Amino acid sequence: MRRKLIVATTAGVLGLSGLAVAVPALAAPDGTGSAVERITDALSGLVDDGSITQEQADEVATTLSEAGVGRGGHGGGGGPGLDAAAAALGMTEDELRTALEPEGTTLAEVAEDEGVPVDDLVAALVGAQEERIAQAVEDGRLTQADADERLADLEERVTERLNSDAPVRGGGGHGPRGD
Structure with a gap:
């Protein structure tokens, strides 16, 4: 439940303040970096401005990666x-x-x-x-x-x-x- 709340909250924050930066970072069409690294990088601005903590960013990155968000390519890696x-x-x-x-x-x-x-x-x-x-x-x-x-x-x-x-x-x- 806690994880879902964190993901939902972060998704809302991203939707309002970081979507323009996060979407290109998550897409990584050249396949560079892991999904967790790309998501963490996308969330770094929110950590820097105090919107979320680094622990929250790490947990969101792991959760989103496990859900398949941020995987490059057509249809993801499976x-x-x-x-x-x-x-x-x-x-x-x-x-x-x-x-x-x-x-x-x-x-x-x-x-x-x-x-x-x-x-x-x-x-x-x-x-x-x-x-x-x-x-x-x-x-x-x-x-x-x-x-x-x-x-x-x-x-x-x-x-x-x-x-x-x-x-x-x-x-x-x-x-x-x-x-």
Whole structure:
């Protein structure tokens, strides 16, 4: 809940004061810098003028990056949710996107169609997210307490997303967004 409030507040602040600077910085068409770096850079003016703290900027950058905001290119890079799902299903990311194109198609349905047990797909997605969270802690982008909070009900959230037709993280299609 706290994270959603911070993201919403920052989005409002960006919309009012930093959108002209933030949008080009997030787009980074040349692919330079990570999404977190680009988002953090875009928020630096707000930190400098005291609108938000550096801690808030870092948390917003991490949250937006995990949601797929700020990824360059057409349709984004897919992220762990999409590439881990594709690997578990024995498909490429493009094949998975195509399989998810029909409106209302879920990753659980694609897994069934591919003869992959849904539990195997859940395990792959949970494992990918656990690795991302551990890396964020190691990189100092996330505290261990925040990591523990995100890990608490991860399997339940992933399972719920597998049966949802919410947009796939990183681009077109449907399914889990990885968080």
